[in-house]
Amino acid sequence: MRKILYFIGLGTFILSCAPQKNVKTSSYRPKPTTTQPKTVVKTPTTEKIKPQITNDRGVEFFTTNIADPTKNDNTISYGSIVSAKPTGYKVVKTYFPAIAQNFRQRYLILHYTALPDDKSITVLTQQAVSAHYLVNNTGDNEIYQLVDENKRSYHAGVSSWRADKNLNDTSIGIEIVNAGYTADSIGKRLFVPFNDAQIRKVAALAKDIITRYQIPATNVLAHSDIAPTRKQDPGPLFPWKKLYDEYQIGMWYDEATKQSYYDLATVDFAAKYNEPSFIFNVQTQLQKFGYGVEPGGKWDDATKKTIEAFQYHFRPQNYDGIMDAETWAILQALIQKYPVK
Structure with missing residues (x-):
């Protein structure tokens, strides 16, 4: 028994005295995660040539x-x-x-020369007045260009329409050979009609200019529209409705809308005609449409001439400068159709 115990003790001693190897202790260490950058796919930009x-x-x-x-x-x-x-x-x-x-060219303004062909050419090329184009009355197919469209011609003078003034800066002017008017014994203006062939020239020329420069209908005007206290051209015999109907040139009112305003206006139109508030409203509505009239509540000369200019363009059957129910209805119909933007 003692021998057995001796050998067990000896074996334990030998093991304890034997050289020890370094034993690595294994511990869990999570593997670091590395985020890979996303590959950005660039869409090739095709620059507009x-x-x-x-x-x-x-x-x-x-x-x-x-x-x-x-x-x-x-x-x-x-x-x-x-x-x-x-x-x-x-x-x-x-x-x-x-x-x-x-484009600089935002308006088209139409005039008559009040002179025959030869004198119109002389005045518009040799004096301090000009236009981009002159439409003769000689029966040929020629239209005279007098000024480069990129330059100002001196045709509008002191002028305004809606928010714009000095329309020479932003317009093209067309002069039409026409004798203008004479006055009868009581001073009424008698205007000379335009030749049909000449109007066809005007229409073709105007349509070309309007299309190229994107001129809106509200900016195709008479000289009398932009200077109503000074000018009458091209007068009440210029066929604005024909140009609107046949060539889609310029403005015109819708008959049904005009009639509805007329029916309302005839109720008490005459009774309030001379009231300052009514006159002020008329002046304000003319100004709202585009005319350079200042509201003052009186039937002054400037207001009368402005109404007359409006009638030349939109109510040529009667251009007496009096705001009657029909003229009022036409004005309201136009304001509805062509609001200021």
Whole structure:
């Protein structure tokens, strides 16, 4: 028994004295997660290639619209591109054209010359008055251009329509050869009618200008509309309704709307005619439509001439300068159809 115990003790001693190997203690360490960057797929951007500038014998043109026509923006050049030539520097068109641009030509104004053909040419080319175009009355197919459309011609003078003034800056002027008017024994103006062939010329010319420059119907006007206290042209015999009906040129009222306003106006129109509040309202409505009349509550000369100009354009059967029920109804129908935007 003692021998057995001896050997057990000896074996334990030997094991305890034997050299120990380093034993690594295994502990759990989570593997660090590395987030891989997402691969961004770039959609190739296709830059809009602008149309080229046309070069004709050293003269540059740009005849394409790359702008937004719904904003009335337009990059078309109907003439050559005019550029600066600074000494020592070069103007380049690397980024031409910017899309934020529109036309200077926002109005079309129609006149008569009150002179025969030859004198009309002399006055409009040699004196301090001009127009972009002159429509003769000689029976041919010619229309005379007198001023570049990109330049101001001196045809409107002191003028206004709605919020705009000095319309030479923003308009194209068409002069029409016509004798104008003579006055009878009681001073009533007797106007000379226009030739049908001449009106066809006017219509074709006006339609071309309106289409190219996107001129709205509200901006196709008579000289008498923009200067009612000074001018009568083109007068009550100019066929505005014909141009509207057959060529979609200019403004005209809707008959049904006019009739509804007329039915309302006839009830007590005459009774309140001379009341200052009624006169003030008439002046305000004329101004609202576009005429440059100042409301004052009196039937003054400027108001009478403004009503007369309105009648020349929209009620030519009677142009006495008196605001009767029919004239009032036409004015209201036009304001409804062509509101100020």
